[in-house]
């Protein structure tokens with residue numbers, strides 16, 4: 001491997017900053033404040049104590065913002081209705097690559113509760129998951145998951161949060177939850193519950209900031225914000241949906 | 257009530273002095289009419305802006321020092337050019353950043369200088385100077401006046417009170433006309449492309465007169481209009497406001 | 500290594516662009532769509548119109564603590580199982596990437612749009628090693644197929660018509676000719692999908708990084724950067740060393756502004772935070788993550804108080820979308836991956852002042868860029884500063900004075916301005932001389948020597964035979 005110059009690199013940066021910058025530890029303490037601000041504490045409280053009526057307002061706001069982004073948001077009463085809606089979508093849509101219809105989904109309690117396997121049984125649609133058995137051959141499992149993800153025309157995920165103001169879903173990376181599920185299939189479906197909706201990015205960041213140091217729920221090694229289907233305007237500024245990622249995106253919001 | 261000014265000291269931008277004396281005369285008549293005494297220090301020359309923008313700071317500083325010496329005892333300096341005022345008010349501070357003595361003097365002068373329309377509207381609180389002009393007029397926002405001094409509303413307010421004058425806004429009135437000092441000579445193709453667009457915007461309005469507050473832009477626009485044979489009159493706002 | 504700069508061709512290329520009718524239309528279109536819209540987006544932020552100044556302060560504070568932020572970022576990424584490499588220059592950055600490619604037996608690479616990789620000439624280096632490199636941003640892919648260079652930071656193929664893209668795709672991808680953007684996008688989608696799935700390594704840039712949490716962040720609307728950083732086994736990210744901010748809160752504000760500035764969006768379609776490779780027992784994602792942090796001349800900007808501000812730039816391209824000069828000459832004229840107002844300042848600092856002197860002098864200093872910049876960077880000030888170094892020479896940047904005659908002219912003019920009697924005399928004699936040379940009535944139609952450029956398309960008003968100062972003397976005093 002070639003030589004890494006970290007020490008001399010940082011040192012040159014420090015020299016370039018000039019002689020009056022002050023000791024590094026003092027500056028470090030200043031630039032990474034220990035305590036979070038009062039404002040974000042207040043925001044957190046607001047999030048935690050949100051009344052059902054306020055949640056409905058946020059849902060309405062989410063639907064307003066989602067429209068122009070070609071993001072379909074559908075409120076549903078319960079997991080069973082979500083499953084029915086997904087089944088209807090599956091029936092309606094044709095695969096973009098190949099003929100066969102199959103699905104890939106996260107292994108996640110909310111999605112498990114939809115019991116898509118049974119709901120889709122009459123359509124004979126295989127439902128794959130991205131669950132991993134850490135005791136078995138990891139390479140082989142990853143390979144299989146990859147193949148299933150690529151073969152699926154629809155990917156189903158949950159999410160950690162949803163931001164109404166920007167119509168964004170936020171997904172950290174947890175075990176058994178493939179990143180490519182929301183990316184490679186032509187249709188991405190996210191199922192969330194109404195209490196996961198936050199007002200805006202400021203609220204989201206207050207929440208993320210609050211949990212950034214908890215080991216199991218920090219920002220994780222990879223986090224993604226998705227606001228609608230893939231799109232491009234690179235040819236004469238004409239908007240086209242489905243550049244590389246999903247052409248279509250749906251969010252089902254469970255009210256109960 | 258007008259605030260009491262013992263006297264307004266005129267700084268007539270070098271370009272106005274040499275090529276548009278009627279604009280400066282208009283300004284003088286305007287102040288006469290408002291009952292404000294004017295003086296014109298005859299030793300004034302140039303504020304140093306052309307050299308400054310071209311990078312020649314040593315040369316610019318020389319002009320600027322002279323300017324400061326001529327004007328530092330004036331209580332209220334008024335100038336019919338936005339870019340010169342921006343130069344004195346803002347850029348002198350940059351020019352003398354490492355010279356505390358001159359910096360202090362520059363600050364003082366910079367605090368006392370006003371662009372003509374800014375002075376009339378913001379300082380004197382006059383928007384009707386009693387002028388009349390028969391014609392359809394469109395207004396060009398010159399860059400430094402608008403972005404460095406924040407002056408765009410004031411000239412429009414003055415124009416809207418001129419009897420007989422119809423003001424029509426052009427599209428992108430705040431888009432640069434392509435003058436840019438030495439830029440227009442060093443990069444004539446780009447400069448021309450920009451002034452051509454500007455003139456297109458002017459013609460679209462159907463106005464018979466284009467008005468601005470900076471002679472540089474106006475010479476540029478006028479030069480292109482004339483060469484292309486478009487019968488649009490170019491006027492400095494002072495000419496138009498002069499009774 | 501290939502030289503990424505062709506700044507000497509500024510004048511010739513601008514002339515070419517100005518005479519290209521279609522390009523003029525495309526540039527006007529992109530500016531009309533994005534220019535005014537960004538302004539509206541800024542003031543719609545919850546922080547209000549002052550958000551740009553606030554962002555400027557954040558960036559300035561980050562840059563002033565860059566050493567600390569880079570250390571913190573590197574520690575976190577390393578702690579997360581990633582590798583961080585500090586590259587002093589382009590060559591080191593490229594060799595690091597080549598070494599990683601070799602170690603992992605990489606044959607094919609997919610790339611997300613990244614200007615810094617263009618700055619270091621990465622693609623050519625990889626190709627020279629026999630690695631197949633595919634740009635995946637649709638615009639970048641188009642120009643890669645065409646063998647051209649990007650002409651806009653976020654819309655790289657803005658100079659090509661749909662018909663041109665149609666012909667290009669018919670020829671290179673073997674599809675039937677079509678000029679329908681949707682069909683063309685679909686064709687590229689199909690080809691690139693195979694490339695994503697087959698690639699051994701994904702290379703991306705980095706829009707911002709958050710030191711406190713140890714993530715780099717990328718944004719795209721197409722999803723190509725997510726593909727690039729998710730599907731291949733190895734992910735390599737290139738980052739200009741200035742891109743880091745301290746906290747999540749800083750990141751929030753800057754990312755919103757980046758989205759607004761770049762595409763008048765509240766938030767880009769896909770924003771990814773990458774902190775390292777995932778554990779092996781996760782279902783997917785790269786198993787190796789390398790972050791290459793690049794200096795390549797940036798510490799020189801940092802060390803010069805006049806140019807340090809340039810490191811606050813987040814490369815959003817908002818300044819391009821309002822610049823009247825960019826709107827006429829397009830991106831290629833700048834001869835650099837960085838075009839428009841940001842390019843006019845950054846490129847000379849990277850490529851050399853004298854070499855890129857046309858970029859320093861070729862603007863009108865109208866100030867539209869500063870007003871459009873989401874972090875309120877004073878680009879006109881830095882352009883003047885560059886001109887100053889070039890006009891009078893400057894050791895730190897090894898700049899030599901550009902023009903003796905111009906300097907002489909400026910010095911002479913300055914002398915006159917500080918000698919009023921001489922100035923007056925010169926003014927009157929110029930007026931008289933001019934009457935002799937241009938005897939005809941009306942304005943001047945042809946100026947001599949270096950001034951001739953003006954009269955090629957314009958006339959010039961003559962110096963008055965009675966300048967104001969003489970009229971003032973003879974005026975009647977009001978009674």
Ligand code: SF4
Nearest residue numbers: 812813815816818872
């Ligand atoms: S200078 Fe400002 S507007 Fe231009 S790219 Fe950089 S951040 Fe964006």
